[in-house]
Amino acid sequence: MSRVLAHGQLLRYSRGERGYTAKFEAKLAEKIGVDHVLTVNSGTNALITSLAAAGVGPGDEVLVPAYTWVSSALAPLAVGAVPVLVNINDSLTIDPAEIERRITPQTKAIIPVHMLNRPCDMDAIMEIARRHNLVVVEDACQSVGVEYKGRRLGSIGDMAAFSFNHFKNLTSGEGGAVLTNDERLFVRARMYHDPGSFIRGHERSNEPLFSAMNFKVSELTGAVLHAQLSRLDPLLERMRARYPLMASAFEGVEYCRISPHSDPDNAVALSVIFDTAEQAKAFAEARGVERLIDTDRHVFTNWEAVLTKRAFHPKMNPHNWAAREIDYSAEQYETTLDILARTCRIALGAQFPIAIMRQRQKALRRAVLAISSRG
Structure with missing residues (x-):
């Protein structure tokens, strides 16, 4: 971090591939076994960015376990979709049999959450997703680095989200990352997390530019994460x-x-x-x-904002345009x-x-x- 301060270049893209954030992303991608890592400012925004990149939006339903941090359920709402809660099994992760039961024509994605460093049954989940043509966004926020049958969590689904907040395996106080092996999804995620992506000198892409949020990190965050990775x-x-x-x-x-x-x-x-x-x-x-x-x-019964179906403005509430009433009883x-x-x-x-x-x-x-x- 002292080197970042000495350079005086605190912006994430100010030093290009020589920056600590870029170095961290490359090393994390190698460690996890994915082609692309994008550092963002929280695990919540990593989930939102992943869903946006995957094209999840209004009218869609996203399957989320009833035991997780509330962000797993709030992320679909942020992109205009609605979360559909799914029971867990004794493993404390989403029950594949319950996933099958909750799928409807509106289901677009599954967010399996690897709670408490405990991997979901990803073999079963990926088989279900492929059979129903569903997007899988691994919520690996609580299990950064953990292995599942010879692979690291975050490398199995279409996309994945990591969190680097104070309580996680790898921490920078706050922070997160989006992971994927899909070039197009990565480009869309990079666009969505940075309204200035068109001036960053990224390699040209055929993906049309769209409006974006600002979920970037600073080089200070990148430097902390780069130093922490070896631990x-x-x-x-x-x-x-x-x-x-x-x-x-x-x-x-x-x-x-x-x-x-x-x-x-x-x-x-x-x-x-x-x-x-x-x-x-x-x-x-x-x-x-x-x-x-x-x-x-972490228990769904305490997620007031989800259960009451309230939004910051009534006309921005995804439940108003959902195809059916979602029951959270x-x-x-x-x-x-x-x-x-x-x-x-x-x-x-x-x-x-x-x-x-x-x-x-x-x-x-x-x-x-x-x-x-x-x-």
């Missing part, structure tokens, strides 16, 4: 190494089980699902544990609410020495066994 894989490896240790706390316990994982050999996240919500609530009193229903910011999503009420997330403590995590494993073992003694 990503060591972080994930520490979580991967701690997974079997922490999972061993639940061996032989009949009233809870490890939540299923779409690629258990690469697991870097641990959660357990109990037989009852009361057992999960009791276990959540332990250090380093949180019951997912209690982290209400909680009764449709009892499966999701039940899973979240019975599931606890276990911190893997990548920031702590392994000796401390061994102590925590013993504490978790005592806590889970104590639930049995409570009857």
Whole structure:
């Protein structure tokens, strides 16, 4: 960052390919295994940019899991489409069987969200999408760098969104990225994120210029991300190494089980699902544990702006031109609410020495066994 300040060129495109943002994009593309990366100013705007680039708009429906950060549902609204919520399964990710049930003639895209570093069942999702000619935008904001069956998340769908906010695997405080292997989608994303794209000296394209937003980052953000990138894989490896240790706390316990994982050999996240919500609530009193229903910011029942179908202006509300009334009643999503009420997330403590995590494993073992003694 000091070099950026010394140069005095803080604009993203001021130094071209020599800039830190461009260098970061090239290195991230290589690491994830995609042809194109575009850095933007948030994960939310990465989702919006991806949908706009893919041509999702008024009259379209976008399938979104009922357990995610609210931006996954707000992004379709931002491009004039409407989100259709889909139940999750025990993996804490969108249920492919429920995707099939929610598809209508208006469905244009699926946003599978890799929650809490847990990959969706992308094999099943991509098969469904190809069969129904749907766009897949991976929301990998909470799982930057995570692997799924030999590929990195964000390299599987048509497009993907990363977030680099303070709580993510790779952080610049705020920031995000759009990823794709499709040249046309990349060009459209680059246009949409920058109203001045026509003066940047980009390689000429046959794609007609259209009106745009301003989601660019500065070179300061690019410099921070460039410096952070080398820390990503060591972080994930520490979580991967701690997974079997922490999972061993639940061996032989009949009233809870490890939540299923779409690629258990690469697991870097641990959660357990109990037989009852009361057992999960009791276990959540332990250090380093949180019951997912209690982290209400990710539960659809708290997304007031989505559920009330309000927009900043009535004539800009996508629900007014949707082909049908979208029902967000909680009764449709009892499966999701039940899973979240019975599931606890276990911190893997990548920031702590392994000796401390061994102590925590013993504490978790005592806590889970104590639930049995409570009857």
